[in-house]
Amino acid sequence: MAVFTERRVMSNPALIPPAGDRRRTALQVDARAEEAYWRSHYLREPYYERGYTFEDYLPAYRTGWEGRMRYHGRSFEQAERELARDYQRNRAGSPLDWRRNRHAARAAWERFDH
Secondary structure (H helix, E strand, C coil): CCCCCHHHHHHCHHHCCCCCCCCCCCCCCCHHHHHHHHHHHHHHCCCCCCCCCHHHHHHHHHHHHHHHHHCCCCCHHHHHHHHHHHHHHHCCCCCCCHHHHHHHHHHHHHHHHC
């Protein structure tokens, strides 16, 4: 088994293991699969409001699944302030503010718990 010393990695970055730091177990998310899942399920969610499209909810879903990876080890409530800030960056043209779209973000976040 090769030893990955700092000097060897600095001289040859290809020696860095592809999984990065193997001590951590990070969540993996397939963004395309998540988007496809939510596209086919969003109409059945309890927070869905008539008149809004999938594209109106997509920024919240993206915030939820990306946040689940970014804030791994924290609860939704513990990360909510950061998630609200992330939502503002992801929001694009969605007419739904964080207060009205946080339920969609939470649904995407909690999908990894089931």
